[in-house]
Amino acid sequence: MNKIFILVLSLVLFSFELSAQKYAIIDTKYILSNIPDYKILDKRIKNISEEWQKEIDGKQAILDKMYKDYDAEQYMLTDELKKSRLAEIKTKEDEIRELQKKRFGYQGDLFKTRQNMVKPIQDRVYNAIQKLAVARSYDFILDKSEGITVIFADPKLDKSDDVLRELGIKVTN
Helix, strand or coil: CHHHHHHHHHHHHHHHHHHHCCEEEECHHHHHHCCHHHHHHHHHHHHHHHHHHHHHHHHHHHHHHHHHHHHHHHHHCCHHHHHHHHHHHHHHHHHHHHHHHHHHCCCCHHHHHHHHHHHHHHHHHHHHHHHHHHHCCCCEEEECCCCCCCCCCCHHHECHHHHHHHCCCCCCC
8 A cells, every 4th residue: 555655656746747847849851941051952962863863774774775685685695605794784783783872872972962961051950959948948859850759749839930030040931
């Protein structure tokens, strides 16, 4: 009986502690999508990505032609020529795979380009969030855009527009 009383008392005190905390919810995707510099950089990154994809698609078209040519000619080729052609095809496949990995893989060129171009903006947003949190005495701020799932969020808790104002960006909602 004594243990139950202590447990219930602990839960009541814990719930009072939780309700005393001050928190906010933001949406970094929304914030970034409202920063003009980010939109420009994002478009530039998409253009770079499309150029790299065209490069890969061109190499893939050459590989496809190599396969078709091989299929059409394989019956007329000697075993040695077949091996040679298949080796060329395999080399081309490996080259394309490596290029895809280099451009779009984890820690690839696209990742590094995005990181180098966008990091200064992300740092500005992070600093604005920190400044807002300190100025308004928030205990924590949740980002609802990725990673953390928020099933319900009271709209008055969303401080994304405040972060944009802190960055000096007019909100047109």
